[in-house]
Amino acid sequence: MELQNNKSIAEIRAGLRERIITFELADFEPLALRVFRFQAEYNPVYNEYIRHLGIDPAGISALTQIPFLPIQFFKNHRVATGHYADAPVVFQSSGTTGQTTSRHHLYDEPLYKAVSYRIFQHNYGDLNRFHILALLPSYLERTNSSLVYMMQHFIEESGSEYSGFYLNNTGEMLHRLRYLADHPDGRGILLLGVTFALLDLAESSFDLSFLKNIEHFMVMDTGGMKGRRKEMLREEVHDELTASFGVPAIHSEYGMTELLSQGYSHGEGLFTPGYSMRILLRDINDPFAISDHNFGASKTGGINVIDLANLDTCSFIETQDLGRYGEKPGTFYVMGRFDNSDIRGCNLMVL
Template identity: 70%
Template sequence: MKLQSNKSSLEIRQELRRQIIDLDQADFESLALRVFQYQAENNPVYKEYISHLHIKTDEVSRLTEIPFLPIQFFKHHLIKTGNPPEPTVIFESSGTTGAATSRHALYDAPLYKSVSTRIFQQNYGHLDDFHMLVLLPSYLERNNSSLVYMMQHFIDQADSPLSNFYLHNTGEMIEQLKNLAENPDGRGILLMGVTFALLDLAESAIDFSFLKNIPNLRVMDTGGMKGRRQELLREEVHDILTGNFGVSKIHSEYGMTELLSQSYSQGDGLFHPGTTMRILLRDVNDPFSIYDHNLAGSKTGGINIIDLANLDSCSFIETQDLGRFGVEPGAFYVMGRFDNSDIRGCNLLVL
């Protein structure tokens, strides 16, 4: 499969961009294959990686045949397709002192905002129907977090005087919640936070019994202890949060620095990928043995992600997470991470 050769790479990129924004799920595979051909030709790092695998790109005709770039490459290279303009921002992952961090340049902010907004609204409804109270202390301490960037956009779109980041002013946030419990205005309330911040809040001395008067409250966990607390299983975290906040389910967001699309879970850890995202699994012992939902059943494997919003970087990412598919088509669970994942990278990282 080849893209039309009579078009310039810029024309192909603009056409792909329009198709990504207007994507219908029925067209996902054909569009993903076109994006693959475009990136295999115009992304120097990805192109060289593919050449070392001795893959003939014009013979790739199925999603499971696409080579996925190990996510560690984002720690050692600035991954770029084509000749985009200067980046709006370069997102950077958090990391322990001295450890290499992933870097992901955002070249097309309108595309990112359009995709992330569409994914959220497909799961929860319009942004302006929400008050967004956001607890991301470790992320706010940096100025290049993709999650903070996305949530700032959501807060702006929500256009609510109560929507804000709460760093050292959680007391103000609690007062806002109490006021909404006494004077509901019909909007939903999203209390979103990194795991350790939600746990710290839930286990504080605050009496959260008033939250039962907010039926449209959603508590959303973005994951991550960031070395602040002992690691807990997701089930343990959610048991604490549901018990202390008095909600029946904990919602979750699955995203990362290297991705521009997100997946959301509305409870029990079952994620539904956004329109521009598809999850495949790979054999834990053979990273080139990739299977889709129809073949996998409940088998656990390494998570490979197709993210079409990564048009200007790389849309085909081999993550270090373990997962398995749910019963619903496309849905998946995140089971954890590979042991010693930082030292399991392929030797082509020297490219």
């Protein structure tokens, strides 16, 4: 194999890490193949999975040939590449009482922060151009949410004294929004919230009419009803939110505990993956039949994610989400979830 030389694991990892932070999109496939060979050799869980499939990693030469690790492995195994101890930070997915949840070990906090910042910056500009108000009641009740961790980083990077988290103090948040509306300073305002909390606010008795007068106001839905409300179609949710908040579109984020990169939608549920991600679709009836964007824009398949930020765990994840490609290469829609998969309390919505 390419990696079987005199270099140590640490040296190989350091070289890959540097490339992940700085590479250009044209170099995605060769870099992903290098990461695959690294993880196929030094990740015990992934190595064993590939061995059981009877696949020789040396024979993999294209992204569609790479075996993707079923996401359920994060529930029952410590998925790690070249690490033999627990990480300083361990993200855990939400779940109902008694349900086994996923655990994702974060060994390199600076890498995660650098990648997530670059992805946001590419989509929306520098974080210091925003006041960020995070309405995440269900997530703030937990101490190991990857979304809260990322938003804490974003709030700090915004450098705004008005940025912050809100649990159930909606009135205080609206007071802050009204102040920012009356005292514009050239920054945009990002209101990011879990779906049920945004809907609760939209249907509350609070006067939201002043929001329509904020020039640079953006609402981002992170998905998730958390059992608080009945499930709704994305179109229904976003129609209600656009009307209540006076914005032309509702933005969304695609991410989950098992991924360190994010995709963003600027409206209508069409996502663009971050620079460190690639979305491939697999046949619903054959998980090993993986196709690139030529799969067909109208055809639904299982979503497989390549996430290079998962350098220390596994970058090749077979999710339980259903999706289809958008017309523009690289873009995708999330159509829902496989019927027999667990309900996940993350930022996904049924279409």
